Amino acid sequence: MTGSPWIETPSALRSAYEEFDWVLAHEYEGHSVVHRLERGGVPELFAKTAEVGHYPSLQAEAERLRWAGAYLPVPEVVASGADGPVEWLITSALGGRDATHPDLRRDPSALTRILARGLRRFHDSTPVDDCPFDFRLPAAIGHVRARFAAGLIDAERDFHEEFAHLTPSGAVGLLESTHPQSEDLVVCHGDYCLPNILIEDGRATGYIDLGELGVADRWWDLAVATWSLTWNLGPGHEERFLEEYGAARDDERVRFYRLLYDLAC
DSSP, X not given: OOSOOSXXXXXXXXXXXXXXXXXXXXXXXXXXXXXXEEETTXXXXXXXXXXXXXXXXXXXXXXXXXXXTTTSOOXXXXXXXXXXXXXXXXXXXXXXXXXXXXXXXXXXXXXHHXXXXXXXXXXXHSOGGGOOOBOSHHHHHHHHHHHHHTTOOOHHHHOOGGGTTOOHHXXXXXHHHHOOSSOOEEEEXXXXXXXXXXXXXXXXXXXXXXXXXXXXXXXXXXXXXXXXXXXXXXXXXXXXXXXXXXXXXOHHHHHHHHHXXXXXX
């Protein structure tokens, strides 16, 4: 096992998978830790750990992965559970490289096209009527209100630059006063950012980190996806993404759903 993550992997979990080499893959302080479980240098599984009570929970992610697996290429849930203050999720490894890989970023135009088509596939392949997970506006705003009431929103930690001037109460008030009056519902990924999309042979071949998957306005994904393009590739790619996806830009929804993103978790 390599690295010194901020959250300790339960010893019983490590023992259950002791035939693997545990390689630290990602560490998101305050959120989760991900290890690759390798044999002979080949990743076979991934182990994600997080503190019990964190949003979204790994149990929620496991439930969403099991549902989405009927429609999309997502990791298979091998096992999940909790050990004291730590919950864990073991999933299968998928092929491909995540969209932040330097080789993929060398051609921003091609990568933008792949990501847009990947999101379109996600939305077109998943049935709204059969999805048991809800992030429509009443649920989303209710979730934000509950986080605010519990004192969980930290402007300095949570808000990106365009919302950094807001206080938590001001941000929640803005969210409540500017929400759209209608929704164009699809099953949303919930965090369609470049690190969460796997690419192989010029197309999106896998979707990961589905803890916030649910029925919502398609702009919940579009607003965040285009934001992530700018974070990772620099400015100038949002319009191309929307054109490839097949959506006309809606600045009001973009701003609303980006604010929701900063407030929701």
